Amino acid sequence: MSLSPDLDLAHPIRPYTPDSRIHEVESRIREYIANNELGPGSRLPGEAWFAEQLDVGRPLIREAMKGLEAVGAIEARKGVGRFVRAFDPEAYLSNYTTRMLLASFSEQELNETRCLLEISMATDAVSRLTDDDLADIGRLWDLIQAAAAAGTSDTEADLGLHRAIMRRAENRLIVAMLDAVYALAVRREASRAHSPEKIREDLAEHAAIVEAAMSHDGRAARAALTAHFRTTATRLGFEPRWHEVFSQEPAIAKEEPARDIRRQHLARRDP
Numbered sequence: 281m282s283l284s285p286d287l288d289l290a291h292p293i294r295p296y297t298p299d300s301r302i303h304e305v306e307s308r309i310r311e312y313i314a315n316n317e318l319g320p321g322s323r324l325p326g327e328a329w330f331a332e333q334l335d336v337g338r339p340l341i342r343e344a345m346k347g348l349e350a351v352g353a354i355e356a357r358k359g360v361g362r363f364v365r366a367f368d369p370e371a372y373l374s375n376y377t378t379r380m381l382l383a384s385f386s387e388q389e390l391n392e393t394r395c396l397l398e399i400s401m402a403t404d405a406v407s408r409l410t411d412d413d414l415a416d417i418g419r420l421w422d423l424i425q426a427a428a429a430a431g432t433s434d435t436e437a438d439l440g441l442h443r444a445i446m447r448r449a450e451n452r453l454i455v456a457m458l459d460a461v462y463a464l465a466v467r468r469e470a471s472r473a474h475s476p477e478k479i480r481e482d483l484a485e486h487a488a489i490v491e492a493a494m495s496h497d498g499r500a501a502r503a504a505l506t507a508h509f510r511t512t513a514t515r516l517g518f519e520p521r522w523h524e525v526f527s528q529e530p531a532i533a534k535e536e537p538a539r540d541i542r543r544q545h546l547a548r549r550d551p
Contacts, residue, residue: 305344322364394461395509401449403498408448416444428483433474
């Protein structure tokens with residue numbers, strides 16, 4: 281009896297990929313948190329412990345942890361460890377399902393959708409930013425600038441900055457979808473080399489986004505995102521279809537990024 285019948289199937293078995301292992305490890309870590317009823321602030325075991333328990337390498341554990349951090353399920357505290365962050369099993373399950381669904385789409389489809397969602401929600405999200413949000417944005421902006429000064433790109437800080445802004449959008453479904461896209465983007469971008477030109481361009485564009493966010497200027501934030509995503513569309517070779525929808529927004533000229541935007545903003549607020 282043949283174990284490999286010659287069948288003309290429309291949908292053959294999906295090949296096994298490294299991402300499948302990451303998703304499985306993420307699932308086991310989520311189960312560990314839920315089954316042990318670990319609440320916000322609970323410290324997680326280290327990478328070595330999870331690697332031993334699951335019989336996998338530490339790099340795989342590290343990638344799974346990054347995915348969980350990207351969607352806000354856990355947080356890393358430098359020099360201390362990783363902790364549960366306001367974990368809600370039911371809400372996270374919905375988010376995880378969304379991310380698994382989005383994983384089947386192409387990079388272009390994900391980026392087009394992300395651009396439309398961020399631009400459409402920018403004004404609302406920026407108007408709702410709190411002092412804690414601004415502190416997060418400032419911290420991430422410092423990391424982005426430090427990486428650029430070293431000739432590299434900090435993808436996690438870059439997407440973390442976008443997430444820090446967009447998590448204040450009132451539409452929770454849009455926030456969950458964007459979280460899922462950010463988590464996927466971290467994995468796809470982490471291994472890519474970025475040219476000095478791209479690093480400088482991204483830095484200038486993010487400077488405009490940060491300045492608008494710090495000033496609670498929603499219209500400026502939308503215009504800055506539109507300019508930034510126009511560059512993204514050009515790099516990836518697709519048409520920025522949102523220009524017709526948001527054609528009334530004023531253009532923002534690229535400027536050299538100020539290294540002290542956060543402090544300038546605070547000085548204006550508290551002379």
